[in-house]
Amino acid sequence: MPYEPTPDLASMSLAEVADAVAARKLPPVSSWNPENTGDSEMRIAADGTWYHQGSKITRPAMVRAFSSLLRREGDTYWLVVPYQKLSIAVDDAPFVAVDVTRHEVDGAPVLAFRSNTDDLVTADADHPIFARGDPDTPALYVEMRDGLLARLDRSTYAQLAEIAIARGGEPLAVESRGAVFPLTPE
Known part of the structure; x- marks a missing residue:
């Protein structure tokens, strides 16, 4: 199913916002505790741009998918899947x-x-x-x-x-x- 952006926020009622939040099913990254760790070679710049090995990630659906795997532990950010977690550099906020x-x-x-x-x-x-x-x-x-x-x-x-x-x-x-x-x- 292709990625479809959420409608303009100003045109949404609060009930529609709540429905959109409820509809977004995020992976349970907080319950995954893989022992296999590494470096993703990814960075989120202060302006929100995502990079992999210095190259900008240009596909919004790819950024959205990666963002659903984010977890913070103290000052360290991780991309987490059940079998592995990879560190990701975050310049300011993810x-x-x-x-x-x-x-x-x-x-x-x-x-x-x-x-x-x-x-x-x-x-x-x-x-x-x-x-x-x-x-x-x-x-x-x-x-x-x-x-x-x-x-x-x-x-x-x-x-x-x-x-x-x-x-x-x-x-x-x-x-x-x-x-x-x-x-x-x-």
């Missing part, structure tokens, strides 16, 4: 958040994010948004799954800043599923 949309459920805000690999997540206590760096030039991240982060790209950062400004208050923050996330590093 994903890039390329879009955000704000929904409301019973009058409360819910923020949904899309990654460069078409993964969807709603921000909450288990999938926090946080800032790193310094207050003048923070980098914003959202946790996609199991400690795997997505750094917000420039346009998504700007969208989130607009949501925070509309919310008002100091420090600049956003709210999703009852959790409040400051947009400046502590």
Whole structure:
């Protein structure tokens, strides 16, 4: 079955986002503990571009398939299959958040994010948004799954800043599923 990207995030209802998240069946990489390890000779650049032996991986379906095998152990990232795990270099975060949309459920805000690999997540206590760096030039991240982060790209950062400004208050923050996330590093 060929890869079909998820529809535009802005056109999706929160129920459709939840259905898309539920429909994505990820391999159980957290339960696989192979003893055979090695180096994948792969790297994920800070802009989300994937490389193998220095050559860019250009097929989105291939990147999406590899991204479903990612696992983080401390500061090390792995591509994991039942019989082997291969280290992979990650320059910053393994994903890039390329879009955000704000929904409301019973009058409360819910923020949904899309990654460069078409993964969807709603921000909450288990999938926090946080800032790193310094207050003048923070980098914003959202946790996609199991400690795997997505750094917000420039346009998504700007969208989130607009949501925070509309919310008002100091420090600049956003709210999703009852959790409040400051947009400046502590």
